Amino acid sequence: MRKVLYLPIEESARELEARLILAHFALRDGWRVVVGHQMLLTKIIHEFPVGVYFAKGTNAIQCNKIRPLKARGFGIVSIEEENVPLAEPLLIKNLMARDVAEMTDVYLAHGAFDAEVVTEANPAIDGKVEIVGVGRFDLLKPLFLEQRREKAAELRAKYGDFVLLNTNFGYANTFVGSPEEFYRKLLVGMGIVDESDPEEVALWQRALEFETRTMEGFKQLARALADEVPVVLRPHTSENIDTWHALAAEREWAGRLSVVREGPVVDWIHASRLVVQNSCTTGLEAKVMGRPVISFTPFDNGMAACFVANRVLRRIESVPEIVDLARRVAGGQALDGQLATGGREPMNRYVRDADDELVSERQWRAIRRKFDGASQTATEQDFPGKKFALKGAHAHYRVKFSVTTQQFREAFVMVSRALRGTFPVTLRVAGEGLFELSRTQDGD
Missing domain, CATH: 3.40.50 (Rossmann fold)
Incomplete structure (x- = not known):
């Protein structure tokens, strides 16, 4: 060797x-x-x-x-x-x-x-x-973040004081073609799901329902936020980005809704005023960085607790409540009190x-x-x-x-x-x- x-x-x-x-x-x-x-x-x-x-x-x-x-x-x-x-x-x-x-x-x-x-x-x-x-x-430590200030300033200059919507719907909105193809080609094809085990099959059926319903909630949230504040919607690379481009094309949104998938997420978190995500690692990264962050969980069939972000961050189910937080942060108000996570689990177990x-x-x-x-x-x-x-x-x-x-x-x-x-x-x-x-x- x-x-x-x-x-x-x-x-x-x-x-x-x-x-x-x-x-x-x-x-x-x-x-x-x-x-x-x-x-x-x-x-x-x-x-x-x-x-x-x-x-x-x-x-x-x-x-x-x-x-x-x-x-x-x-x-x-x-x-x-x-x-x-x-x-x-x-x-x-x-x-x-x-x-x-x-x-x-x-x-x-x-x-x-x-x-x-x-x-x-x-x-x-x-x-x-x-x-x-x-x-x-490691990239969330000050010695690395210090070098990203200029990039964060560039993003804010281009997109404004934006709310970051970071989505993670690689099953419901898969690049593979359809959820059915994702299930067959990736979950079953890669040996992730054992179809002879009813518990595994049921879990992934719930996962699809959870993602599908949550994604509809994110569409509603994106529309409501973009009526009032700048929004950057950043889809996961496993998603079909055309779904989100179609949402952005519904109308002009006065230039307040941008769909962007480029560069490391840490730059976008660093530049944002509020991070809203669904059950993904972005929420944990934002928490480590000390940025305002929430888990948006408009629907729950028991799957929400399957994700660390929903156990350690403030969970919000209501679109109007998030829009209110976005208004406050756009006005320069600190959100520490509103995003308190009392009763949530400590992250260091995970x-x-x-x-x-x-x-x-x-x-x-x-x-x-x-x-x-x-x-x-x-x-x-x-x-x-x-x-x-x-x-x-x-x-x-x-x-x-x-x-x-x-x-x-x-x-x-x-x-x-x-x-x-x-x-x-x-x-x-x-x-x-x-x-x-x-x-x-x-x-x-």
């Missing part, structure tokens, strides 16, 4: 900057890093040396990527990105393939709840679990507190402790040295990962500046959205 850390990325806006923090620590300690487009990396990784692969999920699709790597001798580190917002054990268990414990050398849990559920579902993973927190929450240490540093420490001693330093000769092309990818996957070399450089410089990196790094473009990083040696 070589000292090479592979960081596949599915959604660049969500994952890239946090992975670059992890890459910084690996580079600091003499490892090489290959980071970028998950689909391209999966196709060509057989051309690269055996190293440590950082898997972003534990479902059957991810395990299918891991299995041949494990057979070649790769070390496997796993997280489950989709577990972050979940507070329902069955949903978490659904996301785990049966042989994930066998495939994984280190599992990085977001919090005690994640660790408990994963270990209960897969007892063989016990002893491999490290509770570290959520890597991308997401380990960052304390005074970066989550990415905890992640790297766990990886290094497991693999550094058994690995040899990689050299330039270990790598193929050519540029690979991404062919045949669905257009949606290009939307999910869309990073130019210049944007990659800017993101890495931002991370290095925040971490006060003092060592030079060599960057090589290995393919469309795929990059090799190494610490520059004296004389290079």
Whole structure:
């Protein structure tokens, strides 16, 4: 095994900057890093040396990527990105393939709840679990936010003092085509739902009803808010954005309703005056940042409590109540009292507190402790040295990962500046959205 850390990325806006923090620590300690487009990396990784692969999920699709790597001798580190917002054990268990414990050398849990559920579902993973927190929450720390002030000011100058509506309806408003296709192709097709288990089938039927009814509530809320204050509606990348463009096209809204899906969500949270979201990680990020945030739950069939945001944030069911809060914040009023969360659960059971240490540093420490001693330093000769092309990818996957070399450089410089990196790094473009990083040696 070589000292090479592979960081596949599915959604660049969500994952890239946090992975670059992890890459910084690996580079600091003499490892090489290959980071970028998950689909391209999966196709060509057989051309690269055996190293440590950082898997972003534990479902059957991810395990299918891991299995041949494990057979070649790769070390496997796993997280489950989709577990972050979940507070329902069955949903978490659904996301785990049966042989994930066998495939994984280190599992990085977001919090005690994640660790408990994963270990209960897969007892063989016990002893491999490290509770570290959520890597991308590092970006919410002041040392990173300070560098985003200018971007936040640009967004406010363009969109006004806006309310951010962050939606997460990847089932009811799926890019796949229809909820039925989503169920068949992704939930059943990826082994997430076992149709022989009535409890699992019933849970996902309720999930569809919950998303469908909540989405209708968000449409009503968007219309009501845009009558009075600037609104930016930011759909999840798994959604069909045309649904929201159709809403925006209903009338002019006096320029107060914008549908935008670009850039890291942290910039939009930072720039907003109020965040309204449905059961997703955005709510947790806004809470960590200290921004005014609520969970809008206009409908509940028992699913609302399945999501961490609805357990730790103020829940509001009424459109007029949210419109009133938006009026107040637009007038410069602080909302601390109105958004009090007395009686809500503490978040640190679900997401380990960052304390005074970066989550990415905890992640790297766990990886290094497991693999550094058994690995040899990689050299330039270990790598193929050519540029690979991404062919045949669905257009949606290009939307999910869309990073130019210049944007990659800017993101890495931002991370290095925040971490006060003092060592030079060599960057090589290995393919469309795929990059090799190494610490520059004296004389290079």
